[in-house]
Amino acid sequence: MRVLAVGAHPDDVEILCGGTLAKYAARGDQVTIMVATNGNVGSPTHTKEEIAAIRRSEAEKSAAIIGADLIWLGFDDEFLFHERETRMAFINAIRQANPDVMFVHGASDYHPDHRISGEIASDCRIPVTVRLIETEYPHMDKVPHVFIMDNIGSIGFEPEAYVDITDTFETKCQMLRCHESQDTWLQHLYGMEYVEFMAKASSLRGMAIGVKYAEAFRSLPMYPVSGGPHLLP
Amino acid sequence: MRVLAVGAHPDDVEILCGGTLAKYAARGDQVTIMVATNGNVGSPTHTKEEIAAIRRSEAEKSAAIIGADLIWLGFDDEFLFHERETRMAFINAIRQANPDVMFVHGASDYHPDHRISGEIASDCRIPVTVRLIETEYPHMDKVPHVFIMDNIGSIGFEPEAYVDITDTFETKCQMLRCHESQDTWLQHLYGMEYVEFMAKASSLRGMAIGVKYAEAFRSLPMYPVSGGPHLLP
Amino acid sequence: MRVLAVGAHPDDVEILCGGTLAKYAARGDQVTIMVATNGNVGSPTHTKEEIAAIRRSEAEKSAAIIGADLIWLGFDDEFLFHERETRMAFINAIRQANPDVMFVHGASDYHPDHRISGEIASDCRIPVTVRLIETEYPHMDKVPHVFIMDNIGSIGFEPEAYVDITDTFETKCQMLRCHESQDTWLQHLYGMEYVEFMAKASSLRGMAIGVKYAEAFRSLPMYPVSGGPHLLP
Amino acid sequence: MRVLAVGAHPDDVEILCGGTLAKYAARGDQVTIMVATNGNVGSPTHTKEEIAAIRRSEAEKSAAIIGADLIWLGFDDEFLFHERETRMAFINAIRQANPDVMFVHGASDYHPDHRISGEIASDCRIPVTVRLIETEYPHMDKVPHVFIMDNIGSIGFEPEAYVDITDTFETKCQMLRCHESQDTWLQHLYGMEYVEFMAKASSLRGMAIGVKYAEAFRSLPMYPVSGGPHLLP
Amino acid sequence: MRVLAVGAHPDDVEILCGGTLAKYAARGDQVTIMVATNGNVGSPTHTKEEIAAIRRSEAEKSAAIIGADLIWLGFDDEFLFHERETRMAFINAIRQANPDVMFVHGASDYHPDHRISGEIASDCRIPVTVRLIETEYPHMDKVPHVFIMDNIGSIGFEPEAYVDITDTFETKCQMLRCHESQDTWLQHLYGMEYVEFMAKASSLRGMAIGVKYAEAFRSLPMYPVSGGPHLLP
């Protein structure tokens, strides 16, 4: 199976579905991580260019841990909009990954880049299959199934299905720690230690299903339904 | 795996998850159909006693088709209430079936007996495991996972997961046809031919996932989450 | 057409659909007002028996203004429960009124008697047509269409359809003023003048559709759909 | 009365409200069908220009069947965005049609072009009446009432009102069959026969109200409420 | 201020609002904890009578820690129903506590006793003020404000307001540890260590507002609105 996780910023995918991706990878599925923005405002000290370069490098290290491909779209952090240019870039990138299932941010998540990247990615699930929409990569054969990832802070998200990530939790932590530039930044911005933050949320979702750590998902409830929760690892 | 489907009236389970039950049965799972009421008002001509007897016999024939056990609670049709007596009867019956997964009516379905039987059954998922609640059958070892069945008329129900029942649709029709007393009754009450009615709904849900016939379900979104959509056949 | 409005207490129907009932009556439709409880706690000075008698008399005067029939079920105020006895009483009363359309309280209204009377009445829409459920009055020929009335305070209710009651607003006020025992009571309980209270809500709903006064409704969203907003006057 | 149906692509309006439009037309109302995009990607074999030309011609034939006017906005299929240019084009087109009621796609429909065209059209209902927004056609006198059409696949849509289209169903089929280029395309894309697909959905909605075929609608729940379900045919 | 927390079982109030109650108590407010059921099934080894006695004693110790009064209604665990007897018992108990604010379980919490006790308590907020409903304690002067507590597992609950309980978290742990009989029971039933379970949930809610531990609440959204979130400590 081919799996694509679409994050707004470097580190989002790690926080919200890193354990699930590690499970897919561990069983031999092909995983791609796509990052919509370049994270170029996420630093209390660096310039935009510096921090963007640092974050790309961090994202590559993180992806490498599970042998995932990385697609870096490079849009400006905090300024993702749903327009023709971003739609085309997403269509092309999704075709490059050619996924059976796709993980995206949900419509009630906390950050506009999250919501908008999730909306663009979901809205591309049909166009990626259309021959007359021409991009660098060829059109796909079928509509990928879309899973919506949990919200940051676990607020306003009602899970449909859970993945027990107890066995890949350590890998998830390793992936997240690759984003070391964000440790001081998130301390600065929200006063939180980011691995601990992630661990709390994974732990709470685990509690719901009686395991140590879990991640929670919903399916996009729209026609045509091209898959379902059985596609989770 | 052990599977229990809880219907308010004889024929409800056939309409809403008959194809899924047939799939479970076909792969060797143990299936029980539990009917909360005796259907004793469902006739334009018979007495209550006559129609109740007829319907029990019809339910037995239907269950036999897939080798399912039948539990007949026998409460008065149209007068199911959520009270100690019904709660205890459900606890006992669920323990008798001892299911891993349980199918129940949802809270927005059209008929009070549906909504109330679904509420009672869901509310029993924890008590069935409690030693000090004593009934004829012994307490269960674990909380069964609860799937909520589609609404009659497919109104106000947002599916989370679908089961392709194309291969068991004919069996589902056979099961439903066992309830032949209802054919004239539903013609009388709603002006509908009941197999055709069921086929339309199954066909619409099938359309959503690109198959000929399907059934649609949700999981009960409550702690503790004791299973998930991977338990569907 | 035959119209039935089911209120929890004497004066509820006047507040929430009095103007609409007056319009039905004015065009010649047969209107029945059914009151579930006897209002026997609604007084700061009287005994239960006294205030119940007073309120019945007030309800009769109010109904008489539009030539409506009054069905007085007489259950204890504040103690309406959904059980066999109340279900049977509602079935019989609805059959007595034999309505094409029925107005009931909604599930998010402020008072338990409101929510429960609305639930019982809605749940009776099918049983009233069933021959084998025997009551004093004969079973009905068809399922009445159910409209849900606005919530008290207009909180948590999203209207689907509005009725312009500007021309019957004065009649509505007259009907409400018949319940004069409640004037001091509601002053006592909530610190409000009850005609002014009603006028504010009617005025707000009127504002939405650009008229002086209106009332707002929803249809019960359940199978079988036996009518629709075209049945409003 | 003047009626405008706004579809994202050629054939959407036929599928979701064709029977209702045929009823309006049959009783003498003036009907306009507006198509936002040119459908220029909807073909497995043609070029964009070819298929756009074919689809316009098909849309014209379909509209002609009920004597409806056709407004062809010609935006690129799959690339409709909510921006000044599209807003202005919609304002002008709505003014051209000058409708009393307007049918639009809903916010939970499956396709981004559907959702976005519905959002733009709804958002124009006030601006069309504003003198200082100048377009080719003059500003309208009043805010049209907005009906939201069913979702494709009938998923996630709770109907408020139904229109019995049994008597115009054959006309609806004829209209849809005009879009013959889509027959092979939808077979290719979704594996469905498009008239059968539509018939299933119409049949399910019909089942809800006890007729052979129906279409389902909601009203836009926003101030100012400029009409209501009584405006349905 | 006078504060009443209504729990379904001994320990519920501690888990869901123990830190908030401790804050009220610390600033001098009068706190009452009311427990609807006697917890008489919550043991893998004791008899019903033994465990009920143990749990009452545990609840008394827990309440004593913050100087709260304890009202013990003693209904059978797992068999709370909304009927006249329970309604009257709740009215009397609420009058005994005579609260300005009341904390209750919500309608989507996981356990029927939770949902039902919350429904009964909410439904009593008006009757407690009614003179003609006579109970042992006199009727109250005003409708208490109702806060809805978080759901167990933090599933399906959208917080409106948070209380930072970092400074009373240790007290909350002490209160919960008084319920030592439940430690082995919950290990047995759900495989969880109950203080750790509570700590995870408090920690997640704290994370949302940037503190170590918090509890989350909503107000009952119904007329008459007799208070608001400013009544939280």
Place this chain on the structure above:
Amino acid sequence: MRVLAVGAHPDDVEILCGGTLAKYAARGDQVTIMVATNGNVGSPTHTKEEIAAIRRSEAEKSAAIIGADLIWLGFDDEFLFHERETRMAFINAIRQANPDVMFVHGASDYHPDHRISGEIASDCRIPVTVRLIETEYPHMDKVPHVFIMDNIGSIGFEPEAYVDITDTFETKCQMLRCHESQDTWLQHLYGMEYVEFMAKASSLRGMAIGVKYAEAFRSLPMYPVSGGPHLLP
């Protein structure tokens, strides 16, 4: 405390939170009113330039009544879109005001400019704190808390918290009357007298909490929760 109210058009803030702003001002808080569009279509007689100038002058008079600062963004009325230019302008303006709490329009309000200005303002609450997003004014130290204002017509809005504005209602009326150009315009467009319109809505919300006039609000339910209803005056 520093307070910012973001309205789509001149007069929106006055209608939806004028009384609350007056209370903040009266107790010494610093209040800023920001107006997204220039109101340049709101006249039946003037040119765009004339009416824009008139409305700015009216907005200044209104703000002066409570000593509030006015930030005038000047985007075209009816043509506000969520794009980089508007996002940057909002970020800069919010930084200029540097608020602790921010009032914005909600996602279900009636007018696209309302919904879009509310979305932009909410989406800026994090970017305003980010150093590398450079605007004229310096980045803020912390994320402001966001309150969502009531909907026009009080349709589709469920209040979480109310502010009693009885004592500042006269000031609110004075502020609104400054927008005298809108009196004839709204009469023209909606047939309503705008102070009376506002008074009805304030009166209805007041009724809910038992006072003469009130305004209703919700908090943005998203991580990080940077405040709460205790920040209301």
